Amino acid sequence: MSNDAVDNGKRRFLTIATSVVGAVGAGFVAVPFVGSWNPSAKAQAAGAPVEVALDKLEEGQMIKVEWRGKPVFVVKRSQGVIEALQDKKDGLKDIDSTKYPKQQPEYVDKINRSIRPDISVLVGICTHLGCVPQYLKEGEVDWGGGFFCPCHGSRFDLAGRVHTGVPAAKNLEVPPYSYLSDERIIIGVDQEVA
Numbered sequence: 001m002s003n004d005a006v007d008n009g010k011r012r013f014l015t016i017a018t019s020v021v022g023a024v025g026a027g028f029v030a031v032p033f034v035g036s037w038n039p040s041a042k043a044q045a046a047g048a049p050v051e052v053a054l055d056k057l058e059e060g061q062m063i064k065v066e067w068r069g070k071p072v073f074v075v076k077r078s079q080g081v082i083e084a085l086q087d088k089k090d091g092l093k094d095i096d097s098t099k100y101p102k103q104q105p106e107y108v109d110k111i112n113r114s115i116r117p118d119i120s121v122l123v124g125i126c127t128h129l130g131c132v133p134q135y136l137k138e139g140e141v142d143w144g145g146g147f148f149c150p151c152h153g154s155r156f157d158l159a160g161r162v163h164t165g166v167p168a169a170k171n172l173e174v175p176p177y178s179y180l181s182d183e184r185i186i187i188g189v190d191q192e193v194a
Contacts, residue, residue: 105174126154127171
């Protein structure tokens with residue numbers, strides 16, 4: 001055999017071996033790259049439903065949780081507050097929550113703005129410029145308590161309904177939520193779906 005003769009068997013073997021090694025190497029590079037396109041665990045958790053236990057929540061207390069990057073206020077209202085919400089007719093821009101129907105799910109009561117009268121679930125973002133209002137318990141202020149936005153003075157009652165004479169035009173938003181049991185809710189899942 002001369003030096004000029006080509007061993008096609010060795011050539012094919014080297015070509016195939018090089019291709020296989022290159023494909024495996026490309027796979028090792030591609031898997032982390034494609035995996036980086038998936039949302040992070042933090043991003044996935046930010047949009048996920050949030051469960052809230054109500055068993056330790058006492059009348060007048062508020063729990064603040066985060067859902068989809070927004071603060072959500074969960075307040076346990078007293079019987080006196082529930083009655084006051086029913087009687088309050090003056091001083092509110094949208095008393096029965098009908099001007100902006102997309103501010104709350106259809107399955108909530110339009111006056112209490114909740115599924116159960118004693119538990120209020122509201123997105124804690126002022127509808128004027130997006131500030132986070134402060135929670136003021138019943139009796140802490142002369143207007144019955146609720147939520148006060150210190151940025152521009154907007155006030156909301158304990159059902160999240162906006163007062164007249166303030167910059168905010170809409171009631172606080174009620175997020176989709178449902179009851180898993182009498183003492184547990186899930187924010188982010190509609191009542192009808194649960």
